[in-house]
Amino acid sequence: MAAPVLQKLSESLGSPEPAVRLILSILIGYPCAAVYRQFLFHQPATVLHLFHLFSGLALAAFNFGAQLYHSAICVFVQFLMLRLMGRTVTTVLSSFTFQMFYLLAGYYYTATEQYDIKWTMPHCVLTLKLIGLAFDYYDGGKEPSKLSAEQKISALPSVPSLLEVAGFSYFYGGFLVGPQFTLRSYQKLVAGELSDCPGQPPNSVFPAMKRFALGFFFLVIYAIFGPYYQDSYYLTDEFEAQPFWYRCVFILLWGKVMLYKYVSCWVIAEGVCILTGLGYNGMVDGKHQWDACANMRVWLFETTPLFGGTIASFNINTNAWAARNVFKRLKFLGNKTLSHVSTLLFLTIWHGLHSGYILCFSMEFFIITVERQAQALVRDSPLLTRLPLYPLVYVWCSSSSTGCSWDILWWHSAFSPMTNG
Numbered sequence: 001m002a003a004p005v006l007q008k009l010s011e012s013l014g015s016p017e018p019a020v021r022l023i024l025s026i027l028i029g030y031p032c033a034a035v036y037r038q039f040l041f042h043q044p045a046t047v048l049h050l051f052h053l054f055s056g057l058a059l060a061a062f063n064f065g066a067q068l069y070h071s072a073i074c075v076f077v078q079f080l081m082l083r084l085m086g087r088t089v090t091t092v093l094s095s096f097t098f099q100m101f102y103l104l105a106g107y108y109y110t111a112t113e114q115y116d117i118k119w120t121m122p123h124c125v126l127t128l129k130l131i132g133l134a135f136d137y138y139d140g141g142k143e144p145s146k147l148s149a150e151q152k153i154s155a156l157p158s159v160p161s162l163l164e165v166a167g168f169s170y171f172y173g174g175f176l177v178g179p180q181f182t183l184r185s186y187q188k189l190v191a192g193e194l195s196d197c198p199g200q201p202p203n204s205v206f207p208a209m210k211r212f213a214l215g216f217f218f219l220v221i222y223a224i225f226g227p228y229y230q231d232s233y234y235l236t237d238e239f240e241a242q243p244f245w246y247r248c249v250f251i252l253l254w255g256k257v258m259l260y261k262y263v264s265c266w267v268i269a270e271g272v273c274i275l276t277g278l279g280y281n282g283m284v285d286g287k288h289q290w291d292a293c294a295n296m297r298v299w300l301f302e303t304t305p306l307f308g309g310t311i312a313s314f315n316i317n318t319n320a321w322a323a324r325n326v327f328k329r330l331k332f333l334g335n336k337t338l339s340h341v342s343t344l345l346f347l348t349i350w351h352g353l354h355s356g357y358i359l360c361f362s363m364e365f366f367i368i369t370v371e372r373q374a375q376a377l378v379r380d381s382p383l384l385t386r387l388p389l390y391p392l393v394y395v396w397c398s399s400s401s402t403g404c405s406w407d408i409l410w411w412h413s414a415f416s417p418m419t420n421g
Contacts, residue, residue, distance in 0.1 A: 006020055006021065013223070014223075014227060015223070016117070018063070018116070018117035018118070019117060021062060021063050021117075022063060022117055022176065022177075022265070023219070023265070025059045025062060025063055025176055026176060026177065026265060026268050026269050026272070027268065028059065028172070029172045029173050029269065029272035030208075030212070030271070030272055030275060032055050032172045032272075033172075033173065033208075033272050033275040033276045034275070035051075036048070036051065036276055037201040037275070037276070038201075041192060041200075041201045042192070045164075045190045045191070046163065048167065048190045049163045049164055049166065049167030049190065050163070050167070051167075052167040052168075052170060052171045052172065053163070053166045053167050053170050055170070055172045056169070056170025056171060056172050056175045057170055059172060059175060059176065060122070060170070060175070063117075063122075063176070064118065064119040064122075067118075067119040068119070070102070070106065070119055070123060071119075071122070071123060071126055071169070071170075073102075074098075074099060074102055074123070074126065074127070074130060075126075075130070075165060075166055075169045075170075076162070077098060078095060078098075078099070078130040078133065078134070078165065079160075079162045079165045079166075081094055081095055081098075081134070082133070082134070082137055082159050082160070082165075083159060086141075087137060087138050087140065087141030088138070089138070091134055091137070091138060092134045092135060092138050094134075095130060095131055095133075095134035096131050096134070099127045099130050099131050100127065100131075100349070100350070102123075102127075103120065103123055103124055103127045103350070104349065104353065106119070106120040106123060107120055107352050107353045108353060111352070111353060111354070114231075121176070121177075122175055122176045122177070124350060124351070125174070125175070125176070125177065125178050125180070126169055126175070127350070128180055128318065128321050128350070129168070129169060129180065130169070131325065132154075132180070132182060132321060132324075132325055133156075133160075133165070133168075133182075133183055135325050135329075136151075136154045136155055136156050136182055136183060136184065137156045137159065137160075139151045139154070139155040139156075140155040140156040140157050140158070142155070148328070150324055150328075151324075153182075153184065154182040154183075154184050154185075154324075155184070156183060156184065160183060164183075164187070165183075167186070167190070168183050168186045171186065171278075172272070173269060173272040173273040173276055173278060173293075174269065174273065174278075174293070176269070177265045177266060177269050178266065178269065178295055178317060178318065179266070179269065179270065179273065179293045179294075179295045179316075179317040179318075180317040180318055180320070180321045181273075181278060181292070181293060181317070185278065185292070186278070189276060189277055189278050192277075194276075194277035194278060194280040194292075195277050195280060196280065196288045201277070202277040202280055203288075204274050204275055204276075204277060204279070204280070204290055205275065207274050207279075207290040208271040208272070208274040208275035208279075208290075209271070210271075211267050211268070211270050211271035211274060212267075212268055212271040214267050214298060215263070215264045215265070215266070215267030215268035215269075215270075215271065216264070216268065218260045218263045218264040218267065219260075219261075219264035219268070221257070221260050222257060222260040222261045222264060225257045226257060226258075226261070229250070229253065229254040229257045229258065231258075259314075262315075263296055263298070263301075266295040266296050266315075267295070267296055267298070269295075270293050270294055270295060270296075273292075273293035274290045274293065278292065278293055279291065279292050279293040279294070280292060293317065294316055294317075295315060295316050295317050295318075296313065296314065296315075296316065297312070297313040297316065298313075300312065300313040301313035301314055306371060306375075307364075307367050307368060307371050308368055308371060308372075311364070311368070318347075322343050322346065322347055323343070326342065326343045326346050327339050327340065327342075327343040330342055330343070340365070341365065344361045344362075344364065344365055345361075347361060348360075348361045
């Protein structure tokens with residue numbers, strides 16, 4: 001019954017059915033959060049774990065059918081590694097190897113010439129969660145004096161139960177598109193500690209609705225303008241015949257519109273996390289903060305004069321995960337540049353096997369490196385400092401060109417619209 005309805009809905013919206021299912025699933029997080037707030041907030045932890053587990057499984061089944069078994073296998077194997085191997089380096093290495101190998105095998109066997117919404121999409125989110133879980137469990141066995149401030153917050157004092165790991169993995173607010181959060185944050189949520197009113201559901205309805213409205217705004221923009229900026233148009237003879245300036249402007253506008261499909265999903269999902277309380281981030285200057293699960297700083301993203309600002313405002317929690325669990329743990333290399341390259345290499349492989357990702361993150365590294373070197377020169381030039389629009393246009397162009405390789409996926413196709421003619 002649901003399939004024909006969804007098919008008609010996708011046809012009327014002009015969107016693929018998997019995309020419609022994904023958006024509906026993210027939106028379903030709001031009524032799930034409302035049920036949690038109204039009826040389950042004071043229930044025992046076991047009840048909450050079961051609620052998060054079965055709601056997440058239902059969303060997985062709705063989107064991917066029987067292929068949800070992939071995530072179930074990885075969650076169960078991860079729990080066994082924690083239980084049987086203990087707080088050892090072997091646990092961390094085994095977790096990293098198994099979870100990444102499973103994800104890459106999924107990419108290999110399901111890859112097509114375009115970006116598809118399939119079981120590997122939420123699985124890449126789950127992969128980071130489970131690897132991070134192994135790191136946090138390992139850190140919990142160290143002396144507190146040997147841990148950084150970040151590690152002290154996320155370190156696990158005891159081994160979690162299977163139900164706890166499952167509830168954490170399938171939590172409806174972050175299972176499909178993120179954000180990343182630690183098991184310690186999830187435990188605080190279940191304990192009712194993430195609230196501006198201790199012992200009561202948080203006063204987070206208004207902050208959550210603000211993020212929902214913002215995410216829906218970007219979704220509408222993408223729905224309206226997306227059909228005019230198709231990826232496939234890049235590879236047509238018609239586009240190749242256009243003047244160079246036209247192709248540059250098209251890439252610039254396309255890059256903004258293309259990114260809004262990610263922005264809308266992340267911001268709407270963030271609203272779900274805020275509604276449950278997972279987004280609570282304490283108080284700053286007497287004001288309660290709800291940005292613990294923020295994956296986008298929209299204003300910074302749209303107005304930053306530097307490409308580094310774009311990186312700092314986009315996919316924030318994933319970048320923070322990579323900084324905490326890859327970059328900072330490579331400190332023993334004694335070389336920040338090598339650690340930076342290694343982290344970007346990890347993110348490249350984690351995103352997928354398409355060569356476009358290699359091009360995208362390679363461009364990010366070179367742009368950031370050149371930008372840092374050029375900043376000193378710009379600061380010393382009275383002329384350049386009086387041209388505020390120059391950096392903004394530069395950021396739009398650089399982010400759009402990197403996005404070209406991101407969305408088209410193959411390097412030869414991504415270069416085509418920028419080099420032909």
